[in-house]
Amino acid sequence: MPLPFRDGRPKLPDNKICAMHRLKCLEKRLKKDKTYYSDYTSRGLTAEQLQSSDWFTGPAFLWKKNLPDREAKVGEIREDDPELRKVFVCTTNAKEEQTILDRFEKFSEWSRLIRALAVLRKRVKEFKGEIQKGKESTSLEERKQTELFVIKLVQQKAFSEALKSLKSKETVSKTKDHELYKLSPFLDEEGILRVGGRLSKAALHTHVKHPAILPKDSHISTLLIRHFHSKVHHQGRGMTMNELRANGWWILGSSRAVSSYIFKCVKCRMYRRKPESQSMGELPVDRTEPTTPFTYVGMDCFGPVFVKDGRKELKRYGLILTCLCSRAIHIEVVDDLSTDAFLNALRAFIAIRGNVRQLR
Numbered sequence: 001m002p003l004p005f006r007d008g009r010p011k012l013p014d015n016k017i018c019a020m021h022r023l024k025c026l027e028k029r030l031k032k033d034k035t036y037y038s039d040y041t042s043r044g045l046t047a048e049q050l051q052s053s054d055w056f057t058g059p060a061f062l063w064k065k066n067l068p069d070r071e072a073k074v075g076e077i078r079e080d081d082p083e084l085r086k087v088f089v090c091t092t093n094a095k096e097e098q099t100i101l102d103r104f105e106k107f108s109e110w111s112r113l114i115r116a117l118a119v120l121r122k123r124v125k126e127f128k129g130e131i132q133k134g135k136e137s138t139s140l141e142e143r144k145q146t147e148l149f150v151i152k153l154v155q156q157k158a159f160s161e162a163l164k165s166l167k168s169k170e171t172v173s174k175t176k177d178h179e180l181y182k183l184s185p186f187l188d189e190e191g192i193l194r195v196g197g198r199l200s201k202a203a204l205h206t207h208v209k210h211p212a213i214l215p216k217d218s219h220i221s222t223l224l225i226r227h228f229h230s231k232v233h234h235q236g237r238g239m240t241m242n243e244l245r246a247n248g249w250w251i252l253g254s255s256r257a258v259s260s261y262i263f264k265c266v267k268c269r270m271y272r273r274k275p276e277s278q279s280m281g282e283l284p285v286d287r288t289e290p291t292t293p294f295t296y297v298g299m300d301c302f303g304p305v306f307v308k309d310g311r312k313e314l315k316r317y318g319l320i321l322t323c324l325c326s327r328a329i330h331i332e333v334v335d336d337l338s339t340d341a342f343l344n345a346l347r348a349f350i351a352i353r354g355n356v357r358q359l360r
């Protein structure tokens, strides 16, 4: 590895010189500027001196409206200074405009958003003197009005052109917004864009017959989907969509929006996950070696099984013997759980199936 600064390359300035230079600068500054308040405690003051000092009030410039300009204390810089580093500085000026709709993104629940906004609207009305001040919480009517206010804002942002053409007594053009055109939308008395449809003569609530239209990529639509999905206790896409429409909301492309929400829903992922299975170990040699049946045998006892012998009811056991290679099964009846009974059953088995090389 090459040593640094070996081939007559410029030497770094000595650290000692740097430190001394810094100390000198500090000394000069201390002499010139007497606003080092930590000195009061480190050097010590009497109680009288402390009272008359500006320890409690802070430096005088803090009480001024504008801060005094400090002269830049950068010494002369030589171009051939080896300590100088070339850097590129880029500045970007970006102005972010935040609408009231962007502020709604801080809310993760529809009901909380409506409650908070309803309280805010109430306080504004109280401040303006439109209503009397009171400590009651918001009423249902106020929250309904707030819902309409939020929907209006969303619709103004998403369907501004359609709203303009509908306000000027035209219909939505087919070419510009095909998805909206299919719904034959109209503006109700409150200025909300609603689905036209063919149900106007049905005996249903107006909001169910003509649900309010919402865009699929809005945060408000996500909040509504979340609200009604949890209201139907995390049931599937169909139930969530039905609940949305029964409450008077029509989200464009709701099928896909609801599906993608359910896909991400933590509770639904937990409920619908398939159970995990064990990964099995390696098979032993006697289970893979091709042999005649019942050369390698595994066995176990089961029971008791109640059998009838004439009028008597007897207790009997079963001895199950399986071929480890072909998985064939042979069952012998055992009279009781004694060694003799087992040996009899085993002898009967060997007499029928032939000799066994290994019993497990």
Ligand SMILES: [Zn+2]
Pocket: 229, 234, 235, 262, 265, 266, 267, 268, 269
């Ligand atoms: Zn869910």
